[in-house]
Amino acid sequence: MEDCLAKKMEITVSEAEKRTGRNAMNMQETYTAYLIETRAIESQGEGQCAPMDSLWRRYSEFELLRNYLSVTYPHIVVPPLPEKRADFVWHKLSADNMDPDFVERRRIGLENFLLRVASHPVLCQDKIFYSFLTQEGGWKEMVNETGFQLKADSRLKALNATFRVKNPDKRFTELKHYSDELQSVISHLLRVRARVADRLYGVYKVHGNYGRVFSEWSAIEKEMGDGLQSAGHHMDVYAASIDDILEEEEHYADQLKEYLFYAEALRAVCRKHELMQYDLEMAAQDLTSKKQQCEELATGTVRTFSLKGMTSKLFGQETPEQREAKIKVLEEQIQEGEEQLKSKNLEGRDFVKSAWADIERFKEQKNHDLKEALISYAVMQISMCKKGIQVWTNAKECFSKM
């Protein structure tokens, strides 16, 4: 992490603004723009702060950046973006993308994304990323000029397509399985957590009704009146406290969501390995069959059934010259194929090595982050319990004065 960008530059997504504009089809649309502010970190602290640069980006530009990074660095577990649409919402949360709370949480998520990329030893050095942070105009064109879309393997998107790979690196197979399980379990967790939040909200809010009825009751009481009235007030406080509690918990949910999406990125790397291995095996298979063909032509023995063989039997054998030509072509192809196979092999091994290195880095990061998330969740629960004890202790005191 020594030379990563995050150490040299302060990056924040400080504001979000609603904008209206015209889209590609010249139709009016509303979207949110986010202000990215950057400032160089002065290492010696001369007391003088570097000037702050800023520019506005919208979510689709972040998506473009991420797509570019995923294609350009397929061996890296690329940090995910915050969710496009509000998902796993409990009833009080809005599913509306324009809702200020959602926009705020998204702002934080986008900042987090940029910081993740900036702290990554490989990704932080990318020029397109740097330009994203610093160059307002012409960035989109710059990205498209890299021609990364052409490099994109469309098969990566076809998640469910199975490729029969004979010798995948077992570690990647296991890891892919793990990422699937992780996605499943975190989704389940988030769904249930949303329901738990809903129910907890209900419990707290109903207590608010005590406030009103105690107040009404206190009106007909002499000695009990004051105690009841003040206790009722504490019930109102109790009912109101759940809003802040659940808002804080959303941050925990967001931390989990990040790793839900990270699981997808992890899966993509495993998938890439699978595809590379598949291509490798296909190429090796192709080479083998070409060698075989060559041998058959040279020796005149037909070991395998082929349509060509049949047709030549039916329509007459080819001339020696034709056969020679064919052999020559094949030999060229074989040589090409062998070179390609060699480089594919090398590529494959390099990929496995660098991907596994990033995966190890990712594992450590994941363990650290999730531990921190669990700790902060426990701290939240502790705080909620303490608040509960406080309120009920206050209410008890009021009751004791009845």
Add this chain to the structure above:
Amino acid sequence: AIQDLSLPNGTPVDTSSPASSSSLLNRLQLDDDLDGETRDLFVTVDDPKKHVCTMETYITYRVTTKTTRAEFDLPEYSVRRRYQDFDWLRNKLEESQPTHLIPPLPEKFVVKGVVDRFSEEFVETRRKALDKFLKRITDHPVLSFNEHFNVFLTAKDLNAYKKQGMALLSKMGESVKYVTGGYKLRSRPLEFAAIGEYLDTFSLKLGTIDRIAQRIIKEQLEYLVELREYGPVYSTWGGLEVELSEPLEGVSACIGNCCTALEELSEDMTEDFLPVLREYILYSESMKNVLKKRDQVQAEYEAKLEAVALKKEDRPKVPTDVEKCQDRVECFNADLKADMERWQNNKRQDFRQLLMGMADKNIQYYEKCLTAWESIIPLLQDKPETK
């Protein structure tokens, strides 16, 4: 002079303590409840037992009495009573002490199939209510000296005694629960109107609180259902992980502990809180009926007084019949006022205790959860040994 107390329909009224002195006694003994040293009667209900007979299955409770009162032959008694017997006692008290507020019994009927009459929780809740019922009578300066109460506490064979009473009842030929006179009161005196209004609002508010409490319990149970699914997911996740396995298991166990605590809270509220609320609602209802009886006694007096006035007879002396009515009204008013004061005081203490209990249960719930979460913090922060 001891006044002849009888209801307009001629039913004899318990005269163990004269009415005028009873209210005096009431006022003198108001502070008795808190002073254990002057107490001379102690009653407890415990030890529920199930009896299975050919015709029916039922529960009996042991009623233990310790006393130094002269009205009791022995200093200690232990008898077994079933709900029917308590119900009989209450009816007898209402009949024989119509000017007093009789404490309520827990509800007689339970919906079969919804509530298990023989479950531990139900029996315990009922036992507590029956115990409270007898203690309230014990604390009452007039009711505690009632003859039927004495028999209830002491008789080996209560049924035999009950049969005697039944014979008397059939002779009467009409219900003795309510004063029948057909007199309509023009207007309730201010102080009793105030009591009536108070009881109306009071029972209304209690009804609302009952509904809120039930709703909270319902919401808590629904919350519990979700929590019970939530906790295990962390455990499943822990199974996928290596380094995070223990922390995730820890969180799962923690949530499990919170579930247990929540279950206990809901159970406590159902068993301890709701029944007392309902008792007081029943109490208010029976008290309103006593107010109505008082109205009728007053109405009878006023009607008879009016009838005499209309006759325009030049009598210097008011007829004894009207005088008796007047005494009845005054005694009823005195008894009722004294009982109301006593009731208000007890009510305040009961609700103070009830609501403090509710707060306590919630505090305990949060304390249990707090302990659970605090205990896993070190587990979560634990750094694994470098491999």
